[in-house]
Amino acid sequence: MCLAVPAKVMEIEGSLATVEIRGVQRKASLMLLPEVSVGDYVLVHAGFAMQIVTGDDAAETEALWREMNGGPRTVE
Amino acid sequence: MADKTKVQRELAAQLIAETERLVAPLGRPVRFMEVCGTHTVSIFRAGLRQLLPDTVELVSGPGCPVCVTPDRYMDQAIAYAGEPDVILTTFGDMLKVPGSVSSLNEARAGGADVRVVYSPLDSLPIAMANPDKKVIFLAVGFETTAPTAAATVLAAEQQGLTNFYVLSAQKLVPPALRLLLADNEARVDGFILPGHVAVVTGADAFAFLPREYHMPGVVTGFEPMEILRSIYRLAQQTAAGEARVENEYGSVVRPEGNPAARRLLARVYQPVDAEWRGLGVIPASGLMVNEAYQRFDIAAVQPVKVLPAAKKTACRCGEVLRGSINPRECPLFGKGCVPEHAVGPCMVSVEGVCAAWYKYGGGRFHYGQ
Ligand code: SF4
Numbered sequence: 001m002c003l004a005v006p007a008k009v010m011e012i013e014g015s016l017a018t019v020e021i022r023g024v025q026r027k028a029s030l031m032l033l034p035e036v037s038v039g040d041y042v043l044v045h046a047g048f049a050m051q052i053v054t055g056d057d058a059a060e061t062e063a064l065w066r067e068m069n070g071g072p073r074t075v076e
Numbered sequence: 077m078a079d080k081t082k083v084q085r086e087l088a089a090q091l092i093a094e095t096e097r098l099v100a101p102l103g104r105p106v107r108f109m110e111v112c113g114t115h116t117v118s119i120f121r122a123g124l125r126q127l128l129p130d131t132v133e134l135v136s137g138p139g140c141p142v143c144v145t146p147d148r149y150m151d152q153a154i155a156y157a158g159e160p161d162v163i164l165t166t167f168g169d170m171l172k173v174p175g176s177v178s179s180l181n182e183a184r185a186g187g188a189d190v191r192v193v194y195s196p197l198d199s200l201p202i203a204m205a206n207p208d209k210k211v212i213f214l215a216v217g218f219e220t221t222a223p224t225a226a227a228t229v230l231a232a233e234q235q236g237l238t239n240f241y242v243l244s245a246q247k248l249v250p251p252a253l254r255l256l257l258a259d260n261e262a263r264v265d266g267f268i269l270p271g272h273v274a275v276v277t278g279a280d281a282f283a284f285l286p287r288e289y290h291m292p293g294v295v296t297g298f299e300p301m302e303i304l305r306s307i308y309r310l311a312q313q314t315a316a317g318e319a320r321v322e323n324e325y326g327s328v329v330r331p332e333g334n335p336a337a338r339r340l341l342a343r344v345y346q347p348v349d350a351e352w353r354g355l356g357v358i359p360a361s362g363l364m365v366n367e368a369y370q371r372f373d374i375a376a377v378q379p380v381k382v383l384p385a386a387k388k389t390a391c392r393c394g395e396v397l398r399g400s401i402n403p404r405e406c407p408l409f410g411k412g413c414v415p416e417h418a419v420g421p422c423m424v425s426v427e428g429v430c431a432a433w434y435k436y437g438g439g440r441f442h443y444g445q
Contacts, residue, residue: 001141001169001217001427003114003298004272029197031227032337043275043328046167046224047195050337051275051328064087064305068094 004045006053009038019044084301088127091304096129098311107133108310109262109399111249112270113140113427114298120436122300124307132307135262136432138252138397139270141217142169142425144352149216149245150175151382156212156243156374157188163206165199166214168192172424176383196228196242203232203240212374215242220272222246222363223337226344229365229372241374244364247350249273250281251361257289262399266292266310268303271325276341278333279323286319296324344369353421354394391420396429403430410434 007019007028015030019042030036033049042049099106110116116136119125125134138144154175157164164180171181171192184190189209193199196213203211215225225242232240249270256262269282274295285291292313296306305324313319323329341363350362365373390408395401403409403422413419415431422430 001113001167001221004220004275029195029227029231031231032223032334032340034336043272045220045272047197048224048227050220050223050272051330051334053327055327064091064308068090 004043004050006041007044007049009036009040009042009049012036012038017042017049019049088301088304091301091308092127092129095132095304095308095311098308098315099129099131102131102315105131105133106265106311106314107135107263108266108268108307109135109137109256109264110268110303111137111139111253112268112273113143113425114272115139115268115270115296115303116429116432117427118298118300119303120432122303123436124300124303128307132311134268134307135264135399136396136429137256137262137267137399138352138355139218139249140397140422140425140427140429141221141247142173143393143397143421143428144247144252144354145170145173145216145245145421146351146353147174147176148351148382148384149243150179151177152375152380153214153243154178154180154183154188155380155382157183157190158186159210161209163189163191163202163209163211164214165191165193165196165202165211167216169425169427170214170216172418173421174418174424196225197231199228199240200232200235200237203237204235207239210239210241210374210378212241212243215244215246218247218249218270218273219276219341220270222345223276223334223341226340229344229369230340232372233369238371241372241377242365243374244345244362245350246345246363247352248347248361248363249277250284251358252352252355253282253285255355255358255361256398257285257291259398264291264399265314266294268306268310269293269295269321271295271297271302271329274323274325274329274333276334276337278331279321279329280331281333282321286321290319292319292321294322294324295329297327352397354397389419391422393420393422393430396422403433406430 007021011018041053294306345363346366347360348364418424422428
């Protein structure tokens, strides 16, 4: 039930955004995340944008790969 | 540059090997609990149980909102649905959940107006179009979902709607973890913490785990690699005898969570003692609409009477949700109880532990010993 998916913000009208999730456009409320701009990636849950997605997972995984092979720790 | 899937596969193998190496000196298996139904499904789907060494056990906790919703709440929802002037709106996963005598699906077959919505906000146009009806949204879920219902209440206020209500059974994850730790039946060494709950609450909401229980926790996402990373981090801490909350889901989880969502929650709701299936009543573990917004709370505006749930069943969902038995220890598992004809909510919900065990065969079957 707590599943949320990343989506790209295409358009903002008041507190409603048009977002694109895997090629499909739908509406997402910005009531819980007013600070969004067009072009941001956001996590969408039950019709609401919940958080801006920063960085990417591939980079985190790569950092951990380096850590396991002698690099610095990547989390606090 | 090597292609991505190959790199991922190699990294997964290295993570697993490192995890095994880290826990070996402990001379006993380590046990990590995932407390999110979405993690449960992901772990089973990716076959992580099979990939992990025998020395790393995964156990599922009370992280499926549908599963922990008690019979009494379902009975209330069904009673409201039976009123001629009510339209019930709900997430689809609630339809098949058994109450003490029937389910919303059965109520719907009997003529009740029950509508599945993708977002709680979808309830508002329905309320607008049906001014002579009461539209009640079944507000179920954890910290991830509760702000969406709270925002819907505010939106209803802004739109001047007087026929929209919620029936709240929303729950908070930290109090349930405290309960599990207090009775220690689950015997865990660390928690794989729910990423999307932490998006709202922030990773800091779990700081009590190391502080009060010397218990490691790692917040993570839902891709198999993210889950493996959290397991590796938990193994690191366990092996070193350390306890911290670490965040392996930094792309969306901030230390402070989502302050706007938390403010909105605090504006509409207040904490309340709440009943969890299998765990009983946990102090301050639920959310109830507060006094300022009481006119949106159907339980306050128009209380409904239901008989005390007196269902006799061999279902052991409660123990499954506490991590004290595995589904195969339930005599009904796979016999009287299968997804198409579920006896308990842990088999009904796609995120239920019993359903995951049934669908994916349960991995190596030594979960819970
Ligand atoms: S298998 Fe079915 S009856 Fe047994 S505990 Fe799970 S949900 Fe309940």
